[in-house]
Every structure is written in structure tokens, then in C-alpha cells.
Amino acid sequence: MTEEKPQPGIKLTEQQLRARRSRSIAIALSLGVLVILFYIVTLVKGPGVLVRPL
Amino acid sequence: MSVTLSRVEPSIAGVGDYIALMKPRVMSLVVFTALVGLVIAPGHLHPVIGLTALLCIAVGAGAAGALNMWYDADIDAAMARTAARPIPAGRLAPGDALAFGVTLATGAVVVLGLLVNVVAAALLAATIAFYAVVYTMWLKRSTPQNIVIGGAAGALPPVIGWAAATGGVAVEPLLLFLIIFFWTPPHFWALSLHRTEDYARAGVPMLPVVAGETETRRQILLYTFLLAPLGAAPWLLGYAGMLYGLVAVGGGAAMIVLALRLHRARYGQTANRQMFAFSILYLFLLFAALLVDRVPGALFGHFAA
Numbered sequence: 640m641t642e643e644k645p646q647p648g649i650k651l652t653e654q655q656l657r658a659r660r661s662r663s664i665a666i667a668l669s670l671g672v673l674v675i676l677f678y679i680v681t682l683v684k685g686p687g688v689l690v691r692p693l
Numbered sequence: 694m695s696v697t698l699s700r701v702e703p704s705i706a707g708v709g710d711y712i713a714l715m716k717p718r719v720m721s722l723v724v725f726t727a728l729v730g731l732v733i734a735p736g737h738l739h740p741v742i743g744l745t746a747l748l749c750i751a752v753g754a755g756a757a758g759a760l761n762m763w764y765d766a767d768i769d770a771a772m773a774r775t776a777a778r779p780i781p782a783g784r785l786a787p788g789d790a791l792a793f794g795v796t797l798a799t800g801a802v803v804v805l806g807l808l809v810n811v812v813a814a815a816l817l818a819a820t821i822a823f824y825a826v827v828y829t830m831w832l833k834r835s836t837p838q839n840i841v842i843g844g845a846a847g848a849l850p851p852v853i854g855w856a857a858a859t860g861g862v863a864v865e866p867l868l869l870f871l872i873i874f875f876w877t878p879p880h881f882w883a884l885s886l887h888r889t890e891d892y893a894r895a896g897v898p899m900l901p902v903v904a905g906e907t908e909t910r911r912q913i914l915l916y917t918f919l920l921a922p923l924g925a926a927p928w929l930l931g932y933a934g935m936l937y938g939l940v941a942v943g944g945g946a947a948m949i950v951l952a953l954r955l956h957r958a959r960y961g962q963t964a965n966r967q968m969f970a971f972s973i974l975y976l977f978l979l980f981a982a983l984l985v986d987r988v989p990g991a992l993f994g995h996f997a998a
Contacts, residue, residue, distance in 0.1 A: 655703045665708045676745060680808050683741045691810050
């Protein structure tokens with residue numbers, strides 16, 4: 640049986656993990672808002688979503 | 694041959710730091726003036742499209758703020774007023790702020806162009822570029838006229854709002870542009886009189902640092918004499934009603950009184966602080982009066998359509 644080698648790489652501290660999690664949630668929410676925005680605008684403008692004044 | 698790689702620590706920046714990067718107080722003023730430009734514009738714009746335009750303008754303003762904080766991290770670190778910002782405080786890496794600013798700017802302009810119209814998107818792009826490149830990277834460090842010329846960026850949001858609603862530009866939004874443009878010098882110079890040593894320490898050539906406090910007080914007075922009639926111009930030219938006229942004339946008179954007191958004051962910071970604080974109220978009241986003046990007509994037109 641082979642021994643497991645210690646994994647190389649960076650281990651995040653608690654503070655870094657919390658910060659990364661909060662950033663990830665914010666990014667996910669922002670993308671969600673963008674998706675909903677495009678959906679609502681498509682409903683409002685109908686088939687010609689990209690038909691707009693210059 | 695060995696190469697030493699510098700170790701980049703994982704970020705500890707939270708959502709609050711990224712929000713601070715966007716200068717939320719500046720954003721709120723930008724959104725408010727853009728809202729007024731959008732509401733007073735003729736024609737009918739669907740509320741969802743209007744809100745989309747305001748969201749894009751807000752994000753664009755935040756992007757410009759983030760790019761400014763990226764470039765000015767060295768100056769911010771040297772000034773007491775700004776040393777607690779995320780980058781000089783060490784909470785956020787400059788490169789992260791740059792990436793954030795560029796991403797938001799691109800996204801805001803593209804979404805505004807796709808969902809609203811290209812003219813508004815082009816104006817937003819020009820505003821962000823003017824603030825980040827012309828003002829931040831060039832004028833701020835090289836001339837005491839930095840905030841005079843750079844103030845054009847802060848004066849464009851009502852024009853962008855108008856363009857979002859109409860697809861073009863007209864005299865009325867350009868009047869609003871001029872009001873904010875001539876408001877900017879007395880506003881920022883009153884602040885900088887309060888912070889002369891801070892700006893001198895950072896090497897920023899603000900007018901009080903370069904030309905002295907007496908000359909700065911004189912210029913504040915001159916710009917205020919220009920600003921007061923400009924503020925009343927929408928009413929004088931028939932674009933706004935009596936309510937706006939009363940607010941503009943009264944507010945303009947108060948600005949002149951404060952500027953005269955500031956001009957006569959030789960030392961002490963009270964007159965500077967009063968001028969700075971009232972200048973914010975003055976601009977807010979002007980634009981709020983425009984909104985109140987026009988909203989009933991705009992609402993009536995919307996429901997009648």
C-alpha cells in the first residue's frame with residue numbers, strides 16, 4: 640500500500656475562504672440578475688429585442 | 694538560471710470592499726441626475742427599459758470609480774481622506790480593481806447598447822473613458838484645472854439619461870450638463886480648501902496647493918457668479934416651470950452669499966465646509982425640482998398613451 644503524499648498547493652485561511660465565498664455568491668447573484676433582466680426585456684420588447692433606435 | 698516568482702496571496706477582499714471601490718455616494722448622484730435626464734426627456738420609454746438604462750449607467754459609474762481607485766492607489770495612500778480605501782488599506786490588489794473596473798465598464802456599455810440604444814451606450818463609454826483616462830491618468834496629476842475639465846465626466850449622466858429615452862441629444866440636457874460642469878469647481882475647490890495639506894502631501898496640483906487659498910476663494914466666487922444664472926436658465930428659457938424657477942433663483946442666491954462669505958474669510962474652515970455642504974444640497978434641490986416639475990406631465994402622458 641502506498642502512502643499518500645501531502646498535496647502541494649495553497650491552503651486558504653478561514654478569512655480567505657469566507658471572502659471567496661461572499662464574492663462567489665455576489666457574482667452568482669449578479670449573473671442571475673442579468674439573466675432575469677434579459678428575460679424581462681425580451682418579454683417587454685417582444686420578438687424584436689435587438690430592434691432599437693441607433 | 695533560477696527565476697524567483699513572487700507569491701500572490703489569495704484575496705481577502707469581501708463584497709463590501711468591491712462596493713467601496715465603486716464610490717457608492719458618487720454613483721447615487723450620477724443615477725439621480727441621469728434619472729432626471731431620462732424623466733424630463735420627451736416621448737415615452739417603457740419603465741423596464743428606463744430602469745435598465747439607469748442600472749447600466751449606475752454600473753458604468755461604479756466602473757469609472759473602480760478604475761480611478763486602481764490608478765490613484767498611490768495618491769490615496771498618501772492622503773488621510775482616502776487612506777482607508779480598499780487598495781491603500783491592503784484589502785484588495787490593484788490588479789483585481791483594474792479587472793473589476795474593465796469588466797463592469799464593458800458590461801454596462803454593451804448591455805446599454807443592446808437593450809436601450811447605441812447613442813446612450815456611446816455616451817456612457819465616452820464618460821467612463823474621459824473620467825478614467827483624461828481626468829484620472831492625465832489631468833489630475835498635471836494641472837490645477839484638473840477638476841474643471843474633468844468635471845465634464847460628472848456632468849454627462851443627465852445627457853446619457855436623455856439619450857437613453859430619445860436616442861439623441863438636445864439643448865435641455867446640454868443645459869443640465871453646463872449646470873453640473875460649472876457647479877463642479879466651486880464644489881470641489883471648497884472641499885480642497887479643507888484638505889490643502891492632504892493634497893500637497895500627495896503631490897496633487899489642486900488649485901489651493903498651486904495658486905494659494907486667496908486665489909482659490911476668488912475663483913470659487915467667479916464660478917458661482919456663472920453658476921447661479923445657469924441654474925435658472927431652464928426656467929428662463931421655458932424648459933421648466935415656476936417651482937423650478939423659485940428653487941433655482943433662491944438656491945443660486947444662497948450659493949452666491951456663501952461664496953461671498955468664503956471669499957471674505959481669511960482663515961478658518963467654517964465657510965469652506967458650509968459652501969461644500971450647501972453645494973451638494975443645491976444640486977440635489979435643482980434636479981429634484983426638475984423632477985417634481987415634470988413628473989405629473991410625464992405620468993399623465995404615460996397613462997394617456
